[in-house]
Amino acid sequence: MPLLLVGAVTTIWITAIAVSVGVLIGLVVGVARLSENVLIRGLSRIYIDCIRGTPLLVQILIIYLGIPNLLFVITKQQMPINVYVAGITACAINSGAYVAEIVRAGIQSIDRGQSEAARSLGMTRAQTMRYIILPQALKRIIPPLGNEFIAMLKDTSLLSVIGVEELTRKGQLYIAVTFASFPVYLGILLMYLAMTLSISRLITLAERRLAVSDRSD
Amino acid sequence: MIVVTDLYKSFGKLEVLKGITTRIKEKEVVVVIGPSGSGKSTFLRCLNLLEQPTAGKIVIDHFAVTDPQTNINKLRAEVGMVFQHFNLFPHKTVLENIVLAPMKVRGLSREEAEERAYSLLHKIGLAEKAAVYPSSLSGGQQQRAAIARALAMQPRVMLFDEPTSALDPEMVGEVLTVMQDLAEEGMTMVVVTHEMGFAREVGDRVLFMDEGQILEEGSPESIFQNAQHERTRVFLSKIL
Numbered sequence: 001m002p003l004l005l006v007g008a009v010t011t012i013w014i015t016a017i018a019v020s021v022g023v024l025i026g027l028v029v030g031v032a033r034l035s036e037n038v039l040i041r042g043l044s045r046i047y048i049d050c051i052r053g054t055p056l057l058v059q060i061l062i063i064y065l066g067i068p069n070l071l072f073v074i075t076k077q078q079m080p081i082n083v084y085v086a087g088i089t090a091c092a093i094n095s096g097a098y099v100a101e102i103v104r105a106g107i108q109s110i111d112r113g114q115s116e117a118a119r120s121l122g123m124t125r126a127q128t129m130r131y132i133i134l135p136q137a138l139k140r141i142i143p144p145l146g147n148e149f150i151a152m153l154k155d156t157s158l159l160s161v162i163g164v165e166e167l168t169r170k171g172q173l174y175i176a177v178t179f180a181s182f183p184v185y186l187g188i189l190l191m192y193l194a195m196t197l198s199i200s201r202l203i204t205l206a207e208r209r210l211a212v213s214d215r216s217d
Numbered sequence: 218m219i220v221v222t223d224l225y226k227s228f229g230k231l232e233v234l235k236g237i238t239t240r241i242k243e244k245e246v247v248v249v250i251g252p253s254g255s256g257k258s259t260f261l262r263c264l265n266l267l268e269q270p271t272a273g274k275i276v277i278d279h280f281a282v283t284d285p286q287t288n289i290n291k292l293r294a295e296v297g298m299v300f301q302h303f304n305l306f307p308h309k310t311v312l313e314n315i316v317l318a319p320m321k322v323r324g325l326s327r328e329e330a331e332e333r334a335y336s337l338l339h340k341i342g343l344a345e346k347a348a349v350y351p352s353s354l355s356g357g358q359q360q361r362a363a364i365a366r367a368l369a370m371q372p373r374v375m376l377f378d379e380p381t382s383a384l385d386p387e388m389v390g391e392v393l394t395v396m397q398d399l400a401e402e403g404m405t406m407v408v409v410t411h412e413m414g415f416a417r418e419v420g421d422r423v424l425f426m427d428e429g430q431i432l433e434e435g436s437p438e439s440i441f442q443n444a445q446h447e448r449t450r451v452f453l454s455k456i457l
C-alpha cells in the first residue's frame with residue numbers, strides 16, 4: 001500500500017508538470033491558431049491535428065525510443081534519455097495540443113464587441129488580446145483545464161510502459177512480487193478514482209468561486 | 218473634417234454600401250437615419266475601419282483612412298466610437314475602462330489618465346461609480362461610461378451607433394443629454410439614431426440612408442417637414 005501511495009504521488013507531480021507546461025504551450029499555440037499570419041496559423045493547426053490525431057502511447061514511444069534512435073543513426077553516439085524527462089515531455093506536448101483548443105474556444109467565446117471596442121480605442125491586436133480578451137477568456141477556460149488535468153492524470157498510466165514508476169507501474173512491480181493481481185489492480189483503480197473525484201470537486205469549487213467574482217454577465 | 222468619396226462596401230456578394238459621398242465639417246453634428254439594414258452601421262464602421270471598405274475614399278483631417286499606408290491604430294485613437302451595446306470591459310472597473318487606452322495607446326501616466334478620467338466622470342455624473350464594475354450599473358450609466366471611455370482619448374470625431382436603442386425608455390434622456398453637451402462643446406459627431414427629437418434639436422444635418430445610399434440629406438427641418446422622396450416620408454411616418 002505505501003508503495004502505491006508513492007506511485008500516486010509520482011502520478012500527481014508528473015501530471016502537474018506536464019499540464020503546466022501544456023498550458024504554456026497551449027496559450028501560445030491557442031493564440032497562434034487565431035493569428036492573422038497564415039504560416040503561424042497553419043503551423044499551430046498542424047501541431048494540434050497531429051497530436052490530437054495520434055495515440056499518446058505512440059507519442060511516448062517516439063520520444064523515449066524513437067528520437068534517441070534517430071540521433072544514434074545521425075551522430076553514431078548513444079544518447080540515452082531519462083524516462084521521466086521523456087515521459088513528461090511527451091505528456092506536456094500532448095497536453096499542449098488539447099489546451100490550445102481549449103484556449104482557442106475560450107478566446108472565440110468572448111463577444112466580438114469587446115475586441116471592437118478595444119480596437120476602436122486604438123489598441124493594437126496584441127494589446128487587445130493581452131488586456132481585454134485573454135483575461136476574460138482565462139476565466140472561462142479554467143473548468144475545461146481542470147478536465148484536461150483529469151484526463152492527463154489518467155493517461156499518465158501509459159508511462160508505465162516505458163518504466164516510469166507512477167501509480168500503475170508501482171502496482172505492477174508489487175504484483176510481480178506478490179502475484180495478487182486483483183486486489184492490487186483494484187487498489188490502483190480506487191486510487192485513480194479518489195484522485196479524479198477530488199480534482200473534479202476542486203473544479204466545482206473553483207467554478208463557484210469564479211461565478212461569484214464574475215461580474216461580466 | 219471628414220470627406221467620404223464614392224464609398225462601397227460588400228460582404229461577399231451582398232453589396233451593402235453603394236457609393237456614399239458626403240462631407241462632414243468640423244463641429245458638425247450629422248444624424249444618420251434610415252431603415253434597418255440600409256447600411257448605417259456599416260457606413261459608421263467604415264469610418265474607423267472596423268469594416269474595410271471595398272472601394273472609395275475616406276479622409277479624416279490629415280488621415281487618409283483608406284490609404285494602406287495609414288497607421289490604423291493612430292487613426293482609431295482619433296475617432297471615438299460608441300456602440301449600441303456599450304461594450305464596456307466587464308473585467309475592469311469603470312475607472313480602469315476609461316484609463317486603459319489613454320495609458321496604453323497615448324502613453325499617459327496613470328496619474329494623468331486618472332485625472333482625465335475623473336474629470337470626465339464628474340461631467341457625466343458618474344464620479345461615485347469609478348470603482349464599480351460595469352455590470353452593477355444601469356444601462357444608461359453604462360452607456361455614459363462608454364462615452365467617457367471614448368472621450369478620454371480626446372478624439373477629433375465621435376461616432377455613435379444607435380447609442381440609446383438598447384436602453385429602457387427612462388434612461389434614454391440621460392444619454393442624449395450627455396451627447397447634447399458634447400455637441401455644444403463643439404465635438405464633430407456622426408450619430409445613427411432613431412431619436413428624432415435629438416436629431417431636430419442637436420443635429421445640424423440629417424442623412425437619410427436607404428439600400429446603401431444616401432437618398433437625401435438636409436437640415437433636420439427640411440427633411441422632417443419637406444422630404445423630397447416618398448421613401449423618406451414613409452420611413453419618417455413610421456418613426457415619428
Ligand SMILES: Nc1ncnc2c1ncn2[C@@H]1O[C@H](COP(=O)(O)OP(=O)(O)O)[C@@H](O)[C@H]1O
Nearest residue numbers: 228231233251252253254255256257258259260
Ligand atoms: N459582417 C457582416 N457580414 C455580412 N453581412 C453583414 C455584416 N454586417 C452587416 N451585414 C449586412 O449588411 C446590411 C447592412 O447592415 P447594417 O450596416 O448593420 O445596417 P443598419 O445599421 O442600417 O441596420 C445588412 O443586410 C446586414 O445583414
Ligand SMILES: [Mg+2]
Nearest residue numbers: 257258259379
Ligand atoms: Mg445598425
